[in-house]
Amino acid sequence: MLKLFLHPLSTPSLGVEFTAHAAAIxxxxxxxxxxxxxxxxxxxxxxxxxxxxxxxxDAEFRLSESLTIMRYLAKCHESDLLPSDLKSQSRVEQWMDYVAHHVRTPMNRIQFNRLVAPMLGEPIDEKSIALGLRFLEQSLPILDLKLTETEYICGNSLSLADITLLASLDPSEALQIDLKPYPFISRWRQALRERDFYQTVHTHFGAEIGL
Ligand SMILES: N[C@@H](CCC(=O)N[C@@H](CS)C(=O)NCC(=O)O)C(=O)O
Structure with missing residues (x-):
């Protein structure tokens, strides 16, 4: 059977786990x-x-990198999470890449300093947190605007782009990141967090360690 190696506080892992459940794998x-x-x-x-x-x-085949694994899972199971038409597929991949670079990376900076460093007793780098917050202030308005136009990031059906963003923003509450300035992201996120593929993984980020 296919085996996934994950960690509950790893947002790349969450993207993979949400995908596996959303594609019923x-x-x-x-x-x-x-x-x-x-x-x-x-x-x-x-x-x-x-x-x-x-x-x-997957048997003898081994794979890493969360976005690649997400695409592999969707393609193996011919899931609508990644459209087969080249242009639609590229559009989904464009937003996966955007989110990974411009949302997940700054979130990771903040997660390291507000969650991981205190756990490890390491110094907290406030400058890195401020930079992360500044990057988010640039990227989140773009995604909020996108969600004023369509129900999901790439149109009217759930795709790997949504799952990448959902996983990246999952630690928002645990990291005291206020998403209220982004009402369309907030509404989209609330709806997705009620879906089975999310609830099967957890009720909220960090539930596994009592956050
Ligand atoms: N680009 C990789 C990032 C993977 C990554 O950084 N994983 C972290 C957890 S979020 C990890 O395994 N850290 C453990 C370590 O570096 O020792 C992906 O998308 O899968």
């Missing part, structure tokens, strides 16, 4: 213990030599 879930360094064990490095989660094992 049967899989075995393995939580990689990042705190103990399991991602650097020989066994895990044989799955993903970059030592990161998420990763996928």
């Amino acid at each position: 049967n899989f075995e879930k393995k939580v990689v213990n990042l705190q103990s360094g399991e991602q650097r064990s020989d066994e895990y490095l044989s799955i993903n030599p970059t030592g990161k989660v998420p990763a996928l094992r």
Whole structure:
């Protein structure tokens, strides 16, 4: 059976897990213990030599990089999450890339400093948080405007672009990031968080560790 290697606080992992459920894929879930360094064990490095989660094992085939795994899952199962028509597919990929670079990366800066560093007893870099917030103030209005036009990021059906954004913004409350200035993102997000593919994973980001 297909096996996914994940961690509940990893937003790239959440993107993969939401996709697997949204595409109704049967899989075995393995939580990689990042705190103990399991991602650097020989066994895990044989799955993903970059030592990161998420990763996928499908018989002898191994794959890493969350967006690539999401596309693989959607294509294997001919899911509508990634349209087969080249232009529509490219449009979904365009927004996946935009979100990964301009939402997930700044979110990761903030997550590291507001959540991970305190857990590890490492210093908090306020400048990095401020930069992350500034980048979000540039990208989120663009996505909010997009969602005034259509129900989902790429039209009227759920796609991998939505899942990438949903996963990237999942830690917003845990990181004290206010999404109220973005009413269309907030409404879109609330609706998606009620869907089965989200609720099967968790009720909210960090529920797994009691946040
Ligand atoms: N570009 C990668 C990022 C993966 C990544 O950075 N994973 C982090 C968790 S979010 C990780 O495994 N960190 C553990 C480590 O670096 O030791 C993807 O999209 O899959």
